[in-house]
Amino acid sequence: MSAGYSVFLTGATGFVGGTILHCLSKTHPDIHIKALIRQEEVAKELESVYPNLTAVIGDLSLLPLLRRTAAEVDFVIHAGGDNVPAVCVMIEGLARNTDNATTVSPRPRLISITGPRSLIDLSKPITGNLDPGSRPWSDITDAEKILSVPEDRIHADADQAIIAHSIARGVGTILASPGQLWGRGKGHLKKERHSAFYYAAVKNRGRAFVVGEGTATWSWTSIGDLGDAAVFLMDQSMSEGTQGHVGVNRDGYYFVSTGDLSMIERAKAVSERLGLTGDVESISAAAAKEIYPFGHIMWGCGERTRADKLAELGWKPKDTNWKALMEEHGGERA
Ligand SMILES: NC(=O)c1ccc[n+]([C@@H]2O[C@H](COP(=O)([O-])OP(=O)(O)OC[C@H]3O[C@@H](n4cnc5c(N)ncnc54)[C@H](OP(=O)(O)O)[C@@H]3O)[C@@H](O)[C@H]2O)c1
Helix, strand or coil: CCCCCEEEEECCCCHHHHHHHHHHHHHCCCCEEEEEECCHHHHHHHHHHCCCEEEEECCCCCHHHHHHHHHHCCEEEECCCCCHHHHHHHHHHHHHCCCCCCCCCCCEEEEEECCHHHHCCCCCCCCCCCCCCCCCEECCCCHHHHCCCCCCCCCHHHHHHHHHHHHHHCCEEEEEEECEEECCCCCCCCCCCHHHHHHHHHHHHCCCEEECCCCCEEEEEEHHHHHHHHHHHHHHHHCCCCCCCCCCHHHCEEEECCEEEEHHHHHHHHHHHHCCCCCCEEECHHHHHHHCCCHHHHHHCCCCEECHHHHHHCCCCCCCCHHHHHHHHHCCCC
16 A cells, blocks of 8 residues: 555654654555654664655754645654644645545544643642542543543643644544553664653662552553554555544544553562562652652553554554563663
8 A cells, every 4th residue: 555655754763753663664665754853964874774764854843844744745643742833734734735625534644642641630639549430541432531631731732732723624633642651662763761761760769669559550552562553543544445434633532552550560570670679669749750850640640541443443562561571672661
């Protein structure tokens, strides 16, 4: 299906975008990828690694460049973080070359990477404990609720503005939402991200820690499976005769998740790996924030998510063993 297709990718130098670039190139060596890259030297390096990549030198503030480039391609994948003006002009660029701007369920043309932190209600105190009344979120049965959370939550304003603009312009947008990402990045440049911070923090303290009882639980997926899911969603979107099959816009929020993992399980696993003696320490949310600016959210909160929409399309994660992902490549992550 991919011969002659072109994709515009942002965030290609990052952990997530780098992995998506790797997965795209591996699965579809014939796809032409335009990647937004800030630095000339980095652009040359990535062009030498990926023969199907052409760098577009610039950043996400160059709105005319983004609009123009999106108008030249078949599909856009945004992995450059929450940036409403940038994503909205890429939607406008896609609207120019779309053949179905007036249909009720337009063909998906853009995937934007977001995250389930929008589900956390930070007006409530962070306890570090799993709320016994909580249940996992489904991206099918809770779809409307997920896109209606208060806009002052992390990611929520961007998610909602992007979907509203997509609807207004008749462009099909998918929001792909992974929870915790496990394993080593597959991209050429950035190999590690948040799980390396917890490992480093435990190593520095000489003791594993949790907020409260540490029963707060995030759903997780491997970084490789996230890259695979993004390519899968793009492939499904670009396949002939599947219009309406892949949900978009208000039906276009997709969790990418594999399993659930509580903080206490992580803490015990890293403690064992580092050969630390002593029990896991319980700290306050404020202390976690002092260790790392988002520590209270990453280690003190949790939301369980179910990738029901991807399952319905036939996608399954491949990496199901979080401990193996923790330990791969000498694994300084937890
Ligand atoms: N990592 C996770 O655990 C995780 C989990 C769930 C969701 N997500 C979401 O995934 C997305 C990507 O996260 P990440 O972990 O891959 O972050 P990252 O490693 O920091 O990568 C960010 C990428 O965006 C690019 N970028 C940022 N600002 C830019 C700008 N103004 N102009 C051009 N490029 C810009 C960076 O380019 P430079 O290299 O030039 O800085 C880099 O390529 C985010 O939306 C994040 O919320 C991540």
